[in-house]
Amino acid sequence: LAKTTQPISMDSYEGQEVNITCSHNNIATNDYITWYQQFPSQGPRFIIQGYKTKVTNEVASLFIPADRKSSTLSLPRVSLSDTAVYYCLVGDSWGKLQFGAGTQVVVTP
């Protein structure tokens, strides 16, 4: 399983865009990149997944460069309710995921 490295914390104001970059230098050919969001005392929730280039859904965008050694989760116009821990994971279809400590995002008014 490829190890991931991401910032411990990030602060933002409401309405700003938040970009969290994750490093995964040892990503394997079959690995996908997945981001989860976790609120206190709740289970993680799937946000977005990608393999290469750019993926966008109603919640976020995921940017993956050609070498796939990093990825950036972009949260547009954050609100207070986006305060949470965000996890970057890499894994293949076998379903085994390795969670790091994640990035604590704090959004203030």
Add this chain to the structure above:
Amino acid sequence: DADVTQTPRNRITKTGKRIMLECSQTKGHDRMYWYRQDPGLGLRLIYYSFDVKDINKGEISDGYSVSRQAQAKFSLSLESAIPNQTALYFCATSGRGTDTQYFGPGTRLTVL
């Protein structure tokens, strides 16, 4: 996710007691997982099961056992609970051929 339920939601027990945490899912997924989370840390995989006849140890299986009673049910047991097993426990499921996992609400276990 309401499709994945865990019981109990909270449990306080004493050292040496046997505890069972239960997980049920209505998503029709083959794969189920048990994780524990300690304060300020990410989730660590305890056991996982890719189908009813398949059980695999995860990163931290010592002191735990599991039972996959049916496709929809996956139980985690602590045969003799100890204080350092105090943690938040999550069950998750995923479909075949994908690593997207759906998590239950968690069980907060305290071992005194």
